[in-house]
Amino acid sequence: MEKAAVFKDFIQIQPGDNIAPSKETIGYVGYDEKYFYVGIKAFDEPDKIRATVAKRDDIFADDRVRFTLDTFNDQRRAYVFFFNPFGIQADSVLVDGANGPDYSIDVVMESKGVLLEDGYSVEVKVPFKSLRYVAGKGKSWGFNIGRNIARFNDENNSWMPIERGVSSLRQIGKITGLNEIRTERTIEIVPSATVSETGERIEDTRQPLGSRILNNPIKQDIGVSVKFQITPNVTLDAAVNPDFAEVEADAPVVRANERFPIFFPEKRPFFLEGIDYFRTPLQVVNTRNIADPDVAVKLTGKTGVNTFGLFTAVDRFPNTDTKAYIGVMRLKRDFGVQSNIGLIATTYHSAHEDTIIYSALMQSFNSIRRRFSIFRWSALIPDAIFTIRILMILNTVLETALLIKQIWITRAKIAVGESA
Incomplete structure (x- = not known):
């Protein structure tokens, strides 16, 4: 494995707006031809750390660390991996413009978390064959490391400063030098x-x-x-x-008096x-x-x-x-x-x-x-085409109203700026 890169000087982005964090965090990143390695040391008082033995993707009431990988470096789609202090995983895909991360994926990887006298530490090993990426030398990936402290109103700390109101994928950092990745047809x-x-x-x-x-x-x-x-x-x-x-069963849902069909997650x-x-x-x-x-x-x-x-x-x-x-x-x-x-x-x-x-x-x-x-x-289906036409008309009316509203807000901001 190459010598690990060190990530320090994290910034609090929530609830504070790019201010000093409450606790220190240090990240380490390395790789070899088969695996991508991440280590995160989260300094904290051990008796105040929130950690439970939870199932996968159900760790968001705990303290946790995370890292983001934009493997295509296009600022449009990225993997986001979360880990609680015991190393229990939550993984997702974040698509720019979507309503939120998609937690339906389950990336094959290894992780381990340990509680320490001065906080906790998490180590992760992700096989490159578990990721989708563009092969070749000289490639750069979008990358960021973050941490959440539950007892401080779920304080969100980030290695990169994140401006509110702007896509977070456009504000993450870059890692380079990924030149020795073995490309396998698995x-x-x-x-x-x-x-x-x-x-x-x-x-x-x-x-x-x-x-x-x-x-x-x-x-x-x-x-x-x-x-x-x-x-x-x-x-x-x-x-x-x-x-x-072997797939987990759906959670029970009351279906009585439902006007619309119920959508269960895949x-x-x-x-x-x-x-x-x-x-x-x-x-x-x-x-x-x-x-x-x-x-x-x-x-x-x-x-x-x-x-x-x-x-x-x-x-x-x-x-x-x-x-x-x-x-x-x-x-x-x-x-x-x-x-x-x-x-x-x-x-x-x-x-x-x-x-x-x-x-x-x-x-x-x-x-x-x-x-x-x-x-x-x-x-x-009787009147199906008529129904679709009505929906198209309503959609056009709604989109037009939103466009007019956006133009009005933009002009108002310009007018205020000119007045100032």
Whole structure:
């Protein structure tokens, strides 16, 4: 491993605005050809540290440290990793312009936390093959280290000063010199097999109890999931009859008198891979509607300013022979400082329904946010097209009102500045 870089002189960004922190923090970063290493020493009074043995992604009531990795160095998408004093992990993807981090991902990594006499320390080892990045020499990554102290109103400290009202991804620092990373084409194969046998009691006067158990034929359920990392920034996923039995069950939700459908978070590993590539301001893709796929294939990646995602699946309806054929295509191209233009198209075909949606999206976050959507929807739903047209009109009216408001606020600020 290369000699570790040291990060000091942290700044409090919440609740204070770029002022001195309450406690000292020091970060260390290093790497070798396979792993990215981060160590963080958080100085504090040991009897006042908040730390619990919690499950993954449920540590935000504790003291914690974090680091951010913008592996494409485009200030648009970054990994954010959190750790409590025991080293319990929370990981997310932060996309510029999104409503918040996406905690649905589970990056494979190792972490350990230790309570000390003068605070606590966390060490992390992240395999490069767990990340998506652009390979090659002389690359720079966006990077930042932070810390939260729960008892001080969740005080937020950062290595880089962060100005409020501006995207944090545009204000993180840089790390360079990542020249010896080994680029591997990794493949992960997860087979699954379930064997079951059931029986039923039938009448049999020859038996002492007058009945016996008749076993039904043995049922076999065999499947496999494959993940192939073609390059560090392009991944192919495929699954044949995947088994999701090990996935955590959904939390109970009362469904009575619900006017709108309930959306449950996606937890199945196959669908979580690259799920942020398919996210749009208007939710078009909900993979939870795919209940029991026979076959599914997905290709996701980013090359330069272009992001793409392709997905297709054959889904089975429960307890029937009816199948649905599903396809999704997502294309996006970045331009300017924080703007992008993209296309998403979905198709759903079954014996009961045919649905096609095309949506063109354009977003700009420089000063005014605009989104244009064009739909074509054909479905076996009465008045569906009329409903979509009404929604488009309402969307246009709302966007126009927001634009007028933004222009008015901007002019007011200019007028105040000129008066001053």
